[in-house]
Amino acid sequence: MGTVRNFVLRLLLIGAVLAVWEFGVGFFKIPQFILPSPTNVFRALYNGFASGLYLPHIGTTLTETIYGFVVGTVLAFMLGTAVALSRKIEYFLYPFIVMFQAMPKVALAPLIIVWFGLGLTSKVVNAALVAFFPLMVNTIVGLRSAEEDRVNLMRSLAASRWQIFWMLQLPNALPYIFAGLEIAMIFALIGAIVAEFVGAEKGLGMLIQSMNFTMDVAGQFSVLLILSVLGLLLNGIVAYTRRRVLFWDTSRDADAASKSQGQKQGGAV
Amino acid sequence: MDASVSAQAQPFHSARDVIAVRTLSLAYGSGVNAVLALKNIDFSIGDGEFVSVVGPSGCGKSTLLKILAGLLPPTSGEAFLKGTPIRGARRDIGVVFQTPVLFPWRSVLQNVMLPSDVQRLDKTEMRARAMDLVNLVGLNGFENRYPRELSGGMQQRVGIIRALIHDPAILLMDEPFGALDAMTRESMNVELQRIWMERRKTVLFITHSTAEAVFLADRVIVMTARPGEIADEFAVDLPRPRNLDVMNTETFGAYVKRIRAALNADGGLD
Numbered sequence: 001m002g003t004v005r006n007f008v009l010r011l012l013l014i015g016a017v018l019a020v021w022e023f024g025v026g027f028f029k030i031p032q033f034i035l036p037s038p039t040n041v042f043r044a045l046y047n048g049f050a051s052g053l054y055l056p057h058i059g060t061t062l063t064e065t066i067y068g069f070v071v072g073t074v075l076a077f078m079l080g081t082a083v084a085l086s087r088k089i090e091y092f093l094y095p096f097i098v099m100f101q102a103m104p105k106v107a108l109a110p111l112i113i114v115w116f117g118l119g120l121t122s123k124v125v126n127a128a129l130v131a132f133f134p135l136m137v138n139t140i141v142g143l144r145s146a147e148e149d150r151v152n153l154m155r156s157l158a159a160s161r162w163q164i165f166w167m168l169q170l171p172n173a174l175p176y177i178f179a180g181l182e183i184a185m186i187f188a189l190i191g192a193i194v195a196e197f198v199g200a201e202k203g204l205g206m207l208i209q210s211m212n213f214t215m216d217v218a219g220q221f222s223v224l225l226i227l228s229v230l231g232l233l234l235n236g237i238v239a240y241t242r243r244r245v246l247f248w249d250t251s252r253d254a255d256a257a258s259k260s261q262g263q264k265q266g267g268a269v
Numbered sequence: 270m271d272a273s274v275s276a277q278a279q280p281f282h283s284a285r286d287v288i289a290v291r292t293l294s295l296a297y298g299s300g301v302n303a304v305l306a307l308k309n310i311d312f313s314i315g316d317g318e319f320v321s322v323v324g325p326s327g328c329g330k331s332t333l334l335k336i337l338a339g340l341l342p343p344t345s346g347e348a349f350l351k352g353t354p355i356r357g358a359r360r361d362i363g364v365v366f367q368t369p370v371l372f373p374w375r376s377v378l379q380n381v382m383l384p385s386d387v388q389r390l391d392k393t394e395m396r397a398r399a400m401d402l403v404n405l406v407g408l409n410g411f412e413n414r415y416p417r418e419l420s421g422g423m424q425q426r427v428g429i430i431r432a433l434i435h436d437p438a439i440l441l442m443d444e445p446f447g448a449l450d451a452m453t454r455e456s457m458n459v460e461l462q463r464i465w466m467e468r469r470k471t472v473l474f475i476t477h478s479t480a481e482a483v484f485l486a487d488r489v490i491v492m493t494a495r496p497g498e499i500a501d502e503f504a505v506d507l508p509r510p511r512n513l514d515v516m517n518t519e520t521f522g523a524y525v526k527r528i529r530a531a532l533n534a535d536g537g538l539d
Contacts, residue, residue, distance in 0.1 A: 158358040
């Protein structure tokens with residue numbers, strides 16, 4: 001009943017923040033290269049699109065992010081599955097996993113630029129690397145979370161190891177896997193941007209860098225705005241797919257648990 | 270159904286035992302830390318017979334079911350299904366667990382068909398069979414619903430007919446109504462008797478409720494705890510179909526009393 005009113009209040013709050021920002025910048029005479037006013041940010045945004053400057057950069061970053069996401073999550077799913085299903089594989093890979101998990105993956109970006117150059121490949125590799133871990137961890141946790149009773153049911157039916165995987169463990173792990181995918185999507189964007197910071201010829205991260213050098217702060221703000229819209233969009237696509245696939249999933253608890261698992265990962269982007 | 274046909278309790282030994290358990294023992298752990306969960310268990314179940322195993326928690330009745338389902342190898346002794354020793358899971362056993370254990374991503378019909386999917390049985394034939402069973406337990410109209418849309422009693426009915434889809438030689442039931450409220454539980458008991466009378470499956474029914482054990486069974490096996498041993502075994506001679514009023518009769522009371530006596534001799538239902 002109060003939802004419409006709350007929505008209006010929410011819009012009013014956003015409007016108020018923008019107004020305070022706009023008039024504060026004018027009133028205190030804050031230089032535009034420190035904090036641009038919202039109108040200047042929107043002007044920069046409009047000019048960026050009107051001049052055709054932004055679109056190719058958006059395309060580049062989006063391509064890097066999506067390729068990185070796909071490569072990273074496919075590998076993460078395969079390795080996570082191998083680890084979850086085989087104690088032996090887990091035993092031998094464990095030291096590597098722990099070492100990489102604790103390491104801030106973005107710190108590898110300079111090395112990756114050296115190895116893979118300034119082009120698309122280095123960005124994809126970096127994005128994939130950052131997107132990899134949240135999904136791998138969630139895949140392992142998800143595949144191992146099958147209830148004992150359900151496993152016993154499958155075993156009592158003389159199901160093969162493979163059938164237990166396909167009919168029970170995998171569908172059971174999907175809520176965890178999708179939670180991991182949502183995080184991986186945002187992480188891939190972060191990975192791509194950071195790699196662009198370190199060295200790139202195109203992309204929104206590179207654009208922010210070059211605007212920083214020319215003290216075009218309003219331009220930087222406009223790119224940040226684009227990035228957050230991109231993030232919302234990419235996350236929205238995964239969330240939409242998840243709702244379609246996981247229509248049966250009512251346990252938001254398991255979900256939240258696996259999410260916090262993934263978010264712990266977030267500390268080590 | 271002709272009540273008189275299904276009514277007569279089988280005697281203690283039948284020419285065609287579906288289940289035969291011979292000096293079965295099971296110990297958890299080993300050496301000095303070993304805990305004897307089952308000790309020298311001996312019994313058999315005839316074709317089409319409904320046998321209840323009743324006992325306090327910790328008497329090893331769930332362990333016994335796990336051994337019969339092939340999920341757990343016994344420490345000594347042997348269990349036979351239709352004359353062949355049970356080693357590992359068998360395809361001709363149907364198990365009903367304490368909770369319905371439904372897969373939330375499968376619809377009611379798909380859940381019922383899980384065993385036939387695992388055992389790669391003919392889809393069309395099994396589908397028709399599943400619909401039959403859905404009708405049998407009055408879930409028609411719900412076959413395409415998902416478990417979260419069903420009540421606890423309805424879910425357990427799905428759990429029961431799932432155990433029947435592949436036409437197993439025996440139905441093993443591990444306190445299937447333990448998680449239901451008392452009213453639902455009683456109506457499920459009547460329902461189970463009806464299903465049993467229609468399908469004439471051999472059933473091993475595990476429970477800690479003395480009334481439930483007597484109400485359903487042709488024969489009751491009483492188990493005591495630590496170690497799990499058979500304390501008493503008797504046939505229940507009450508005409509079928511039994512309705513809930515039978516619980517108020519003197520004969521019924523005598524059977525329940527007999528179970529209590531066997532358990533009290535061992536220190537009671539702790």
